[in-house]
Amino acid sequence: MLVFTRRVDEAIVIGDGIEVKVLRVGRDSVRIGVSAAPDVPVHRREVYDQIRAANAAAAADPAELPALVARLRARVGTSE
Amino acid sequence: MSDSLPVDGIVTFAEGLPGFESQRAFVVVASSEMAPFTILRGVGADGPSFVTIDPRLVDPAYPTTLDRVDLARLKAAGDEPLLWLAIIAAREDGSFTANLRAPVVINPGAMCGIQIVAVESPYRVDHPLPMV
Numbered sequence: 001m002l003v004f005t006r007r008v009d010e011a012i013v014i015g016d017g018i019e020v021k022v023l024r025v026g027r028d029s030v031r032i033g034v035s036a037a038p039d040v041p042v043h044r045r046e047v048y049d050q051i052r053a054a055n056a057a058a059a060a061d062p063a064e065l066p067a068l069v070a071r072l073r074a075r076v077g078t079s080e
Numbered sequence: 081m082s083d084s085l086p087v088d089g090i091v092t093f094a095e096g097l098p099g100f101e102s103q104r105a106f107v108v109v110a111s112s113e114m115a116p117f118t119i120l121r122g123v124g125a126d127g128p129s130f131v132t133i134d135p136r137l138v139d140p141a142y143p144t145t146l147d148r149v150d151l152a153r154l155k156a157a158g159d160e161p162l163l164w165l166a167i168i169a170a171r172e173d174g175s176f177t178a179n180l181r182a183p184v185v186i187n188p189g190a191m192c193g194i195q196i197v198a199v200e201s202p203y204r205v206d207h208p209l210p211m212v
Contacts, residue, residue, distance in 0.1 A: 037152075038148060038149060038152040039149065039152035039153045040149070041095070041149055041150070041153060041194075041197060043197045043199075044199065047197055047198075047199065048098055048197055049098075050181075050205055051098040051099075051179075051181070051182040051195065051197050051205065052098040052099035053099070053205075054167070054169065054179050054181075054182065054205040054206065055097050055098055055099040055100060055128075055130075055167065055179075055195075056099045057169050058130055058131075058167045058168060058169035058170075058179065059099075059100070059128035059129065059130060060128070060129050060130065060131065061129065062121065062127075062129050065119055065129055065131065068131055068170065069114050069117050069119070069131055071170075071174075072117055072131060072168065072176060072209075073114070073117065075174075075176075075211050075212060076176055076209045076210065076211060076212065077210045077211065077212040078116050078133065078137040078138065078209075078210075
């Protein structure tokens with residue numbers, strides 16, 4: 001991890017144009033602003049990690065798929 | 081609904097999926113035998129595969145609006161038909177859940193796809209699927 005010390009209103013630039021700026025420093029938290037191109041998603045770490053864990057739990061081997069689909073079709077009701 | 085939206089060929093996920101960031105190519109496998117479920121299959125030897133379902137079949141009130149960042153990621157204007165897929169996971173007790181918090185969205189017109197990582201959502205990553 002690259003570590004910087006920044007004051008309020010100071011920023012860092014990542015890659016060719018993502019900017020992270022310190023907006024306000026509080027006692028327990030920091031308000032951060034991120035500027036990036038319109039198609040760059042920016043996430044809270046813990047939300048991203050939660051999705052990552054969910055994907056990992058759901059990922060299947062292609063060989064397992066037919067049985068999985070068969071079980072789903074037999075046992076799950078949908079609004080169709 | 082989305083099951084009449086054909087997606088033939090490789091869909092590019094420019095950022096992969098969370099946890100599978102280097103998996104950039106997927107295909108959507110659908111058939112009447114599998115319906116309403118479809119498979120999102122990562123291309124390549126170690127490509128992860130997922131069973132998916134349109135989240136609107138799980139909750140008819142599921143909102144399918146996108147913010148401008150996600151529209152840009154999908155190269156979409158907002159009025160074209162998009163494919164919405166919630167990833168399904170199997171629980172150890174034999175039940176199933178769908179990730180309604182972070183749906184996969186595919187733009188067939190541009191053959192690109194993303195997974196939405198919403199800041200806030202009333203939905204869970206493990207929304208229980210009703211058993212019959």
